[in-house]
Amino acid sequence: MAAHRRASGPPTKELLRECAHDVVDVAEGIRGVCARTSSVLFAPALTSSAHRRPRTGLAARWALLRALTNKQGLGGSAIVAPDGVGHLLGAAGEALGRESLAAQVAVTSLRLRIAAVLLDHPEFEHDPGIRRLTEAVTAARDPEAVRALRTLFKDQGAQHALAGLTPILAELLAVRGLLDEDPLNDETAWALAVGRDLTADPVTGLGTSRLFAVDQGEGATARSVELSVRERQGIADEGSFLGFLRNIDLLSVDGRVLVQEVRGPDGVLRYVVQAPGTAPGRPRHDSPQDFADAWRNLFMADSPYTRSVLLAIRRHGIPRGADLALLGHGEGGTALMNLAQDDEFCRAYRVTHVVAVGSPVGDKRPADPRTWVAGITNRYDIVPGPDGRGAGALAPHPNRYEADYAGPDREFPLCHMLRVYIEHLETVIPRTAQDIDLALTPYRGPVELTRVYQLQDRAHPPEGYPFLAVPTTSLPTSAGPVDVPVRYYDSSAAHLCYPVDTDVARSLLPDVTWMVPTRLGRRALAVLSLYEHRCTTIGPYTELGLSILVDDLWRPHAYDIAVDLLRRVDLRRTGRYVVSLAVGTEEARAVAAEVWGQPAVHGSAAVDLQGRELHVEAPELGLSVEGGPGPGVRCPEVDWVLYGRRGDSTVRTLVRAHGRLQLHGRPRVRLRLDGAHGPLARHLQILELDTVRPRFVLSSRRFMARRSAGAVLPR
Structure with missing residues (x-):
């Protein structure tokens, strides 16, 4: 194999992909052996021989059957027979846990491909949703995999969900298809594993024609909308390649497409x-421009996004036979390429050019052979990868222009963003921009009309309705604008509650006389909060925070907390002051520090709170948490008031939660500290929380929440 032809050393992405290619060739060979052995098993000559000489004929058939079904042989699902009997026997063997040897070898190849992606993009391993999905799929735990996949799809359109799911989705679906007990999707899983064209849904195995029949209601409208004053100022009034791309970048947030009429140098419109x-950046509930449809675009030429764009073109009233250029980024490029493949569409309009930037168009060919197709891909952008071939793998063609380059930005999804592509076309590959601009010469002229169309999907309640259906406002941060309240669609949490020395707790609070720890008897209460946020409006991230219960900032009274818990959260006077906070993404850090006034640092952690045991590994932060919370009882939902500091002011944040909360009175959880690698670990050491177990734990395996903007108090 390829691994043995190289010098020893750490594996590289190219080496892993070569090994994966070699292993899948072996899987194909084993599958061929299965087919040939099955053909001998069901051959008429052997059947008649078994009737004539039962002693030897039946023994031969039994030996072949054992070779095909035994765990030490080719596996339970290895039987192939034209009459369907062998397929039924194979499915029965698979249901009994006797997976096909060929499928197991193919899964090894797919795992090597996933390892290659993670090697080049290690940030994916720290994403809790992707880790959960990958572990469930590769371990053939179908119910857990379905829940994990559903959770990720709830974050449709968010950059972080796309970053985590797109690069390895094809491999994960192939692994699932090869390991599950459903024979309908086996052929599609094999097509994904070996890089052949898909003809069916990789999850259900249904053909694309049947999917289309089920999917008629989506992507049903495209209505004309007005541009804002700022957008009108940014829209190009002269036709050019980079001008068209800047137009797309301007509209890339809310499911709109643009149609422009350009008077060319020859006077033709x-x-x-x-x-x-x-x-990017937030869930999509009313538009086909989302992640689910981006995946469907790969194997369905007729998807909701493609149909919506077609409706926009028809609503614009473009005359039949007119010259048409199609430019798209990512999912938009794939949808437009699907249109260019449609015979009827190309008979109605003359599609002269298709330009796809960062799109997985593969070796798709337009219906009109005269159509000029250009594809631009950053080598580190893995969105073009799910078609199984990748950019630059096409044979030379006179009407095909391929630009596959290595950009300076490797981190995904940054390397997929259109503004980054535009910057690279200006600085890294200016020759490519010049070549495409030259090809688009007929469209270089004054823009006479610009219209924008809003694409809308079928109507259904937004995610989290009605709890998360609240008015929002946008606030600026160093990581970009953020909508508040921040909404958490799918999270898990565990709050480890420790009685601590009051004087030590007081030393961790701000140096002001009016902020004092809440006393429970003679002790204060410190809370170590562990969060796994799988789907939020600021992307999935992990959160580890240390807080201390504090009294009313103006009129502290003994045992205020007992009375306060009976009040609505917006009327409470007590709360938790956040002493230290570590979050898994830079965006979450900016929101915590700049909106909520909490002392947040960026630190990655592996957090799993959904099993019987709590598992937290944060080597960068110098801590870990292991153990079970023990038996629990259902308790009322608890909303929180969190305090932070910004300059000389206190910031008060309301956290409203909705989920099943449990109280664990006998936890077996242990906190371990491996040196003070940051403020969170140092504060935990000061409180000596690694020497004792928590008095009680509050946990919620699944909940929704919303965190308001911080209110600045004059204290």
């Missing part, structure tokens, strides 16, 4: 359709 990619 031509039309340019510009389609953004997957909407």
Whole structure:
């Protein structure tokens, strides 16, 4: 194998991919052996021989059957027979846990491909949703895998969900198809594993024609909308390649497409359709421009996004036979390429150019052979990878232009963003921009009309309705604007509550006389909060925080906390002061520090709070948590008031939660500290929380929450 042809040393992405290619060739060979052995098993000559000489004929058939079904042989699902009997026997063997040897070898190849992606992009391993999905799929735990996949799909369109799911989704679905007990999706899983074209849904095994019949209601409208004053100022009034891309970048947030009429140098009026990619930064509930449809675009030429763009073109009233150029980014490029493959569409309009930036168009060919197709991909952008071939793998073609380059930005999803591609076209690959601009010469001229169309999907309640259906406002942060309240669609939490020395707790609070720890008897209460946020409006991230219960900032009274818990959260006077906070993403750190006034640092952690045991590993932060919370009883939902500091002011944040909360009175959880690698570990050491167990634990395996903007108090 390829691994043995190289010098020893740490594996590289290319080496892992070569090994994966070699292993899948072995899997194909084993599958061929299965087919040939099955053909002999069901051959008429052997059947008649068994009737004539039962002693030897039946023994031969039994030996072949054992070779095909035994765990030490080719596996339970290895039987192939044209009459379907062998397929039924194979499915029965698979249900009994006798997986096909060929499938197991193919899964090894897929795991090598996943390892190659994670080697080049280690940030994916720290994503809790992706880790959960990967572990469930590769361990063939279907119910858990379905829950994990559903959780990720709830964050449709968010950059972090796209970053975590897109690069390895094809491999994960292939692993699931090869390991599950459903024979309908076996062929599609094999197509994903070996890089052949898909003809069916990789999850259900249904053909694309049946999927289309089920999917008629989506992507049903495209209505004309007005641009804002700022957007009108940014729209290009002269036709050019980079001008069209900047138009797309301007519209890439809320499911809109742009149609422009350009008067060319020869005086002919031509039309340019510009389609953004997957909407970034927040869940999409009313538009086909989301992650789910981005995946469907890969194996369905007729997807909701493609149909919506077609409706926008028809609503614009482009005359039949007119020249048309299609430019798209990401999912938009794939949808436009699907249109260019449609015979009827190409008979209605003359599609002269298709330009796809960061799109997995693969070796798709337009219906009109005269159509000029250009594909631009950053080598570190893995969105073009799910088609199984990747950029630059096409044979030379006179009407095909491929630009596959290694950009300076490797981190995903940054390397997929259109503004980064535009910057690279100006600085890294300016020759590519010049070549495409030259090809688009007929569209270089004044823009006579610009119209924007809003694409809308079928109506259904937004995620988290009605709890998370609240008015929002946008606040600026160093990581970009953020909508508040921040909404948490799918999270898990465990709050480890420790009685601590009051004087030591007081030493960790701000140096002001009016903020004092809440006394429970003679002790104060410190809370170590562990969060795994799988789907939020600021992306998935982990959160580890240390807080101390404090009294009313103006009129502290003994045992205020007992009375306060009976009040609504917005009327409470007590709360928890956040002493230290570590979050898994830079965006979450900026929001915590700048919106909520909490002393947050960026630190990655592996957090798993959904099993019987709590598992937290944070070597960067110097701590870990292991153990079970023990038996629990259901208790009322607890909303929180969190305090932070910004300059000389106190910031008060309300946290409202909705989920099943449990109280564990006899926890077996242990905190371990491996040196003071940061403020969180140092404060835990000061409180000596690693020497004792928590008095009680509050846990919620699954809940929703919303955190308001911090209110600044004059104290």
